[in-house]
Amino acid sequence: MELPVNLEHHSYKISIKTNSLSQIGNWLANLWHKRKLAIITDDTVNALYGSIVKTSLIEAGFETELFSVTPGEASKSLTTASLLYEQLAEFGMTRSDGVVILGGGVVGDLGGFVASTYMRGLSFVQVPTTLLAQVDSSVGGKTAVNTEVAKNLVGTFAQPDGVLIDPQTLQTLNSRQISEGIAEIVKSAAIADMSLWSKLEQLDNKEALVSEAEVIVHACCQIKARVVEEDEFDNGNRLILNFGHTIGHAIENQAGYGEITHGEAVSIGMVQLSKVAEKKGLIASGVTASLREMLTKFDLPIEWPDLNREQLYGALTHDKKTRGSQLKLILVPTIGQAVIHQLPITEMKEFLEITK
Ligand SMILES: NC(=O)c1ccc[n+]([C@@H]2O[C@H](COP(=O)([O-])OP(=O)(O)OC[C@H]3O[C@@H](n4cnc5c(N)ncnc54)[C@H](O)[C@@H]3O)[C@@H](O)[C@H]2O)c1
Numbered sequence: 001m002e003l004p005v006n007l008e009h010h011s012y013k014i015s016i017k018t019n020s021l022s023q024i025g026n027w028l029a030n031l032w033h034k035r036k037l038a039i040i041t042d043d044t045v046n047a048l049y050g051s052i053v054k055t056s057l058i059e060a061g062f063e064t065e066l067f068s069v070t071p072g073e074a075s076k077s078l079t080t081a082s083l084l085y086e087q088l089a090e091f092g093m094t095r096s097d098g099v100v101i102l103g104g105g106v107v108g109d110l111g112g113f114v115a116s117t118y119m120r121g122l123s124f125v126q127v128p129t130t131l132l133a134q135v136d137s138s139v140g141g142k143t144a145v146n147t148e149v150a151k152n153l154v155g156t157f158a159q160p161d162g163v164l165i166d167p168q169t170l171q172t173l174n175s176r177q178i179s180e181g182i183a184e185i186v187k188s189a190a191i192a193d194m195s196l197w198s199k200l201e202q203l204d205n206k207e208a209l210v211s212e213a214e215v216i217v218h219a220c221c222q223i224k225a226r227v228v229e230e231d232e233f234d235n236g237n238r239l240i241l242n243f244g245h246t247i248g249h250a251i252e253n254q255a256g257y258g259e260i261t262h263g264e265a266v267s268i269g270m271v272q273l274s275k276v277a278e279k280k281g282l283i284a285s286g287v288t289a290s291l292r293e294m295l296t297k298f299d300l301p302i303e304w305p306d307l308n309r310e311q312l313y314g315a316l317t318h319d320k321k322t323r324g325s326q327l328k329l330i331l332v333p334t335i336g337q338a339v340i341h342q343l344p345i346t347e348m349k350e351f352l353e354i355t356k
C-alpha cells in the first residue's frame with residue numbers, strides 16, 4: 001500500500017508493506033541517487049534489524065555507516081544530538097548525503113532533529129519500527145528533543161523524503177510497547193475517524209489489533225496525512241493531533257522522561273481532560289466513559305499518577321499550543337470529532353483538579 005502526503009513544498013509517499021525492510025536498498029535507490037548514508041538507530045533496534053538494513057543499503061550501492069544511541073526517551077536530548085553531529089561530521093556527511101532513521105518515535109524525533117539541523121539540513125527518510133512510530137510519529141515532519149523544562153521543547157518542522165513501514169517489525173515489540181502505540185491510534189480515531197473507532201470497538205484485545213496492523217496503520221497514516229496536508233506548520237487544525245498531550249507531556253516531564261511512556265501519558269491525558277470537560281458541559285456526556293473503556297481494554301493507564309499537581313501545571317505552561325496567556329486546548333465533544341477550545345492557561349488548574 002502506498003499513501004501520498006501532498007504538501008506545498010515537500011510531498012512524499014508512505015509505503016506500508018509487510019517484509020519490506022530487507023528491500024530497503026531498492027526502495028531507497030528509487031528515491032535517492034549517489035548518497036552516502038548514515039543510519040540513525042538505537043541499540044535494541046540495531047541488534048534486531050541493523051544488519052538487515054545496512055546490508056540491503058550496501059547491496060544497493062550506498063556507502064553506509066550506522067550510528068546507534070541508547071534506547072529510551074532520555075536519549076531524545078541535546079546531549080545525544082551533539083554526539084550525533086560529531087559522528088556525522090567524522091563520517092564526512094555533506095549536504096548531498098542522506099540519513100535513514102530506523103526505530104521508534106525517540107530516534108524518529110531525535111534523528112529528524114539532527115538531520116534537519118546538521119549543516120542546516122540533510123535529506124532523511126523515516127523507517128519506523130514501533131507501532132507508535134508507524135501510526136503517528138514517522139509522518140508529518142515534527143522533530144524534537146526534550147529539555148529539563150519541557151517535553152519536545154526544541155525542534156523543527158522537517159518532512160522526510162519518504163516513509164517505509166514494515167508491519168512485520170511489530171512482532172518483536174513487547175506488550176507495553178504495543179499498548180503505547182494503541183494510545184495514539186485511539187487518539188486518532190477519537191479526534192477524526194468514527195469508522196476506525198468502531199473497528200477498534202470490535203477488537204477483543206491488542207493481539208487482535210496487531211493481527212490487523214497493516215489496515216490500522218494505513219488508516220492512521222491516512223488521518224495524519226490529511227490533517228498535516230491541511231496545516232503543515234501546526235497553526236490551525238493540526239493542533240487536534242495534540243488531544244491528550246497538554247496533560248500527557250507534563251506527566252512525562254514530571255515523572256522523569258521514560259518513566260511513564262508517551263502513549264501512557266497521552267492515555268491519562270485524554271481521559272482526565274475529558275472527565276473535567278464533561279463536568280463543565282464542554283463535551284457530550286459519555287465521551288469519557290467511552291475513552292476509559294477503550295483505553296483500559298488495551299491495557300493503558302487512565303488514572304492520575306502520584307505527581308505534584310502544581311508542578312504538573314508549571315510543566316504544562318510550556319505547551320506549544322499557548323500564545324501568550326492563552327492555551328488552545330483540544331477537546332473531543334463527541335467521538336470522531338475534535339474542537340479547539342481557547343482558554344486562559346490558568347484555567348488548566350481546574351483540569352488538573354488543583355484545589356484552591
Ligand atoms: N513527531 C511526532 O509526530 C510524534 C508523534 C508521536 C510520538 N512522538 C514521540 O515518539 C516517542 C515515543 O516513541 P516510541 O513509543 O516508538 O518509543 P521508542 O522509540 O523509545 O521505542 C520504544 C522501545 O521499543 C524499542 N523498539 C523499537 N522498535 C522495536 C522493535 N521493532 N522490536 C523491539 N523493540 C523495538 C526501542 O528500542 C525502545 O526501547 C516520544 O518521544 C514521543 O514524544 C512523536
Ligand SMILES: O=C(O)C(=O)C[C@@H](O)[C@H](O)[C@H](O)COP(=O)(O)O
Nearest residue numbers: 136140142152184238241242245320
Ligand atoms: O504531529 C502532530 O502534530 C502531533 O501533535 C502528534 C503527537 O502525537 C506527537 O506526540 C507530537 O510530537 C506532539 O507535538 P508537540 O508539538 O506537542 O510537541
Ligand SMILES: [Zn+2]
Nearest residue numbers: 184245262266
Ligand atoms: Zn503523541
